[in-house]
Amino acid sequence: MRNAYIVDYELYIPSTYIDYRSLALETGLPEWVVRDKLGINRKPIERSLSVSDMAKLTAKKLMSKYSNIKIDLVAYAGSDFKDKYVWDVAPDVIGYLGLDSTYGVDISMQCVSSIVALDLLKPRLILRDEDSYALLVSATKQSMIVNYKDKASTFMYDFSDGAAAVLLSNVDGRYKILESSIITNGRFSNIVYQRLGERFINDNNQDYLLQVNRNEEFNKSFEEISLGNFLYVIRNAVEKSGFEISDVDYFAMLHMKRSFHERILRELGVSLDRSIYLEDYGHMQAVDPFLSLWLAEQNDKIRKDSIIVLVAAGTGWTWGAIVIQRVK
CATH class of the missing domain: 3.40.47.10 (Thiolase/Chalcone synthase)
Known part of the structure; x- marks a missing residue:
């Protein structure tokens, strides 16, 4: 294989x-x-x-x-x-x-x-x-x-x-792809969507902006649920790859509010300099992990044999992490 x-x-x-x-x-x-x-x-x-x-x-x-x-x-x-x-x-x-x-x-x-x-x-x-x-x-x-x-x-x-x-x-x-971990929580599947599905089509509908329909559960518990799932997929992917969190050289994370980004790193027990916050780029959707990886390369945070975790989440809601290792 x-x-x-x-x-x-x-x-x-x-x-x-x-x-x-x-x-x-x-x-x-x-x-x-x-x-x-x-x-x-x-x-x-x-x-x-x-x-x-x-x-x-x-x-x-x-x-x-x-x-x-x-x-x-x-x-x-x-x-x-x-x-x-x-x-x-x-x-x-x-x-x-x-x-x-x-x-x-x-x-x-x-x-x-x-x-x-x-x-x-x-x-x-x-x-x-x-x-x-x-x-x-x-x-x-x-x-x-x-x-x-x-x-x-x-x-x-x-x-x-x-x-x-x-x-x-x-x-x-350049990078060997190791193990991944992905988890979906469907309780919040209808919080974010664009109203252009079949049930919304009519002659007067010009609504193309994203709809956000927060409910009480989302407002009260989503941040803690999201934190727990981020920590789970990161730790699980790293463990499945045969490493510990302390072995990870860089976390290529999507953009999120600053305090949440820092909280994830603190919960993992790692220093803030093991990730780059995308404050000059915003959230470029699925591009974020590779943008962060590129910035890490530009800032000499990655060398041969470095362990990197690509981390993201998407509305719906799904959290994912995958481990890669620099091999040359």
């Missing part, structure tokens, strides 16, 4: 940003709340390229370095807010790259989609006898569908835009 690897990856980060001052004006919140509590100095937004445009351009940039390999599978694991509805991004990427005889699939689990995709693609790679390569792409423009006037949506004010493309292989790579 082979191993699964992350060979390489690329990011697309828009060059246009909005800062905490602009968000404060838009939302009506004090500037210090946006900057310090929500943890947003600024966040990138994209208004020219579509979700599939970003996915395709990032994939092309990555694959331009690996023109001699054959891609067996392309998986889109990004936002459901796509260019079109009832439509898949993976075939569009395949057509754009001119790939032949390639299996394409869209994987939807909101902001944890990229970790879910790694969890699903790993066994496919390790069980194949022949050399195999897969391309994972994620993209989001969900900053466009946040209702900034809705105080119930405050936890989504950090939504930003961008894309990632990740080349996977069972041959060799």
